[in-house]
Amino acid sequence: MNVVLAKTDTARANSEILAVARDRLPGTGKIADLRRQALEAHERLGLPHRRVEDWKYTDLRVLMREVLPLAAAPDAAALQRAAAALKLHAIAGVRRVVLVDGVFAPDLSETSDLGKDVGIRTLREALETGDAALQAQLFAPDNADSMVALNSALMTDGLVIEIADNAVVPLPLHIVHIASGAPAAMFTRSLIRVGKHASVTLVESYIGAEGAKTYQVHDSLVVAIGDGARLDHVRLIEDSREAFNISSAVVTLGANAHFNTFGMNTGSLVSRYQAVIAVAGEGSRVETNGVNLLNGRQHADTTLFLDHAVPNCSSREIFRAVIDDRGHSVFQGRIIVRPGAQKTDAKMMTRALLLSDEAEADNKPELEIFADDVTCGHGATTGALDDSLLFYLRARGLSEKEAQALLIQAFVGEAIEQIAHDGLRDLAIAAAQRWLAARG
Amino acid sequence: MSLLEVKNLQVRVEEREILHGLSLTVNPGEVHAIMGPNGSGKSTLSHVIAGKPGYEVTGGEILFKGENLLEMSPDQRSSKGVFLAFQYPVEIPGVATMTFLRTALNAQRKARGESEFSTPDFLKKVRSVAASLNIPQEMLRRGVNVGFSGGEKKRNEILQMALFEPSLCILDEMDSGLDIDALRVAADGVNALRSPDRAMVVITHYQRLLNYIVPDFVHVMSKGKVVKSGGKELALELEASGYAQFEAAA
Structure with missing residues (x-):
């Protein structure tokens, strides 16, 4: 009964969101069709709940209940609050791109002098004027997941970054997401293509302006790493302690490519990060490290799916959590080794530190191995301080x-x-x- | 006033009584050796003085500079001047030795209402003490005791002792796991810290250590009590005759 009611509410809310948002969403024609399909998929599925296997421990019908209205484009006051908040994550020696309430803020960004090897444009530009192949790539994330579908339907802005072949980009590119304080939802999607034999560092920060409380970040990232290329990726989530951060990533690696990713969550009330990492070329390497620090009633869910489709690749997943009070950490790690992906070397490790009797850590490792000459394993430790x-x-x-x-x-x-x-x-x-x- | 007064101390671990009415008085400037066979309660005494959890004091008292030590937390005891050099110093990966030393020193100073050390003063102090103990700078950058040899771990304890300047040092089996050269370096470090204001309680199973750190008093423990006290010659007597006579007496 409750579930039906919730779904009806969600569907109604979504129609309203789309009606309000339509003139703010970039892209027409085919893109508008893709958005509609995505929203229909989301409405069909509703908010994820505990009977959806991938969302078993993060029941958004209970935790989030509803999607907030789309955030208004930031006005001068919002930009000012964002500028003050930016100091928290401003670091020297990076190229910074700032999104305020889900919209590119050029005045807070430092993108001059990027050099010929780095191309950056906004998602808005890419959806309005980009070529068909790029637009198709932007819609690559699958509507099978309700929250990814919602993001596809409502993505408002983001960055599209292209790194030329053979480019070694010396300074990290830093995308800073700032919520200015409105109790609203922002929908962003970014894409990075790393050319063959190129290397670059991408950083994503999520923060809220002073006084920002309940808001929702809905973000997604599409990553394509070319043959012989390397991407170092860092995510730092320090959103308001009442905020939601629902993010996803789809990563593909070519041959002899290297993806190193680190994520840390110290903020937000409820966060979910799900990444699908597909190793599609031989000789590639994936390293994922993460740590969540949770207290109060913070809930953080990291769900990784590593898809080994070809031989001679390795992956390492090391995930840590520090949990105090009634914090709840979830790690779901699924590794699939497809037939023929021989000599795969895949390992997954989780370590949880529980600081209170009510702290909770859920670990769900899943190994599906369809090749016979592989090294795969997983381990987990959970305990208190020594x-x-x-x-x-x-x-x-x-x-x-x-x-x-x-x-x-x-x-x-x-x-x-x-x-x-x-x-x-x-x-x-x-x-x-x-x-x-x-x-x- | 005595620095440390242990009076009729009775201690249990779970259901077992380990110390059955132990008494010991230590004055400033004195070095006391506590000797005894395995299981006589030597380490229990050192743990209870330092405040290690898991011990239940069922009787008696411990006064430190006239104050009730048993009411204080381990960190309060430390900032008041009690220092336990551990028999088995723990390894703390991820905490650089330098960071640890500085955090600990400043925590103790803060608790005493003293100002924190400035970085240059602190570095100067650590470097000079480390050099006197043959501790290379590289060791100070590593995690606390991580990858240290047995001798290096003990020297790290003595380094802390020199840095924190406690008034009571308890050395729990400092000689265990050390070869003769490492023992000499460690003992030289300890001897350099002897002073009229500072007392030491040296806990050891073997007389050997006492050739290097010469005590003023020797106490023999057996079955949770001090069964005989005397001067440094008592250690030599023990070396010749062994503990058996005291076990019978206890």
Whole structure:
């Protein structure tokens, strides 16, 4: 009964959203058709709930209940609040692109002097004037997932980044998502194509302006890494403690390509990051590292699907969580090794640190192996802070909280160390310290 | 006033009584050796003085500078001047030794209402102490005790002792796992810290350590009690005759 009611509400809300949003959504003709199909798919499925296997632990009908109205394009006051908030994640030595309430904000961005090897345009431009192949690629994410479909229907802006073949881009590209404070939803999608033998670092930050509370970030990323190319990818989520962040990524790797990704979540009330990583060329390598720091009633779900379709590739997934109070961390890792993908070397590891009796960590590893000459494995550890380490630190003068904080920093630090760029690593450390400081 | 007064201390771990009425008085400037066979309660005594959880004090008291030590948290005891050099110093991956030393020193100073050390002053102090103990700078950048040899771990304990300047040092089986050269370096480090204001309690199974750190008093523990006290010659007597006579006496 409740479920039916919820779905009806959602469907009605969505029709309203589309009616209100239509004149703000870029793209006409074929693109408008694709948006309509996507919205229909979303309406058919409704908000994901616990009986949808992939969303088992993150029931958005209970946690989110409804999709908020599309955020208005930011006015001068919103941009000003965003500019103040930007300082939290502003780091030197990067090329910064800022999206405020889901819309590209040129005045806050620093994209001059990108050089001939880096092409950046907005999603709006790409959907209005881009070629058909690019537009098709932007709609590559599958409508089978209700929230991805919703994102396809309502994506308003984002960045389309193209890195030329053989380009070694020295400075990271940093996309900063800022919510200015309206209780609204923003829908963004970005795409990055890394040319053959090129290398680049992409950073995505998610923050809220001071006073921002309940808002929804709906983001998605399409990644294509060319033969011999390398992408280093960092995601830092420090949204408002009442915000929702529902993000997805679709990544494909060519041959001898390398994808290294690190994600850290210290903010948001409910977050979900789902990534589909398809290793489509031989000799490629994937490394995914993540850490979620949760307290209060924070809920963070990381769902990764690694698709090994060809031989001689490797993947490493190391995922950590620090959970206090009634925080809830979810890690779902699925690895599929398709027939013929011999010599695949795929490993997955999760480590959860529970700081309270009510903290919850759910791990769901799934290995589907259809080749016979592979090395695959997964492991999980869950536990509290080591008492002998705590006593050692306390015997040296640290209070209980200080001793815990130092050990948590060490646990998180092992993950953060994977970030090669100094400024980015410092930003991640600072975000972790803010979480610890807020813990009191 | 005595620095440390342990009076008729009775301690249980789970259902078993380990210390059955132990008494010990230590004055500033004194070095006491506590010797005894395995299982006599030596390490339990050191843990209870430092405040390790898991021990239940069922009787007696411990006064430190006249204050009730048993009411204090381990960190309070530390900032008041109690230092336990661990028998098995733990490894803390991900926490650089330098960061740890600085955090600990400043936490103790803060608790005493003293100002925190500035970075240059701190570095200067650590470097000079580390050099005197043959601790290379590279070791200070590594995780606390991670990949350290047995001797390096013990030297790291002595480094902390020198840095924190406690008034009571308890050395729990400092000689375990050390070869003779490592033992000499560690003992030299400890001897350099002897002072009229500072007392030391050296817990050891073997007399060997006491050739290097010469005590003023020797106490023999057996079955949870001090069964004999004397001067440094008592250690030599033990070396010759063994613990058996005391186990019978206890």
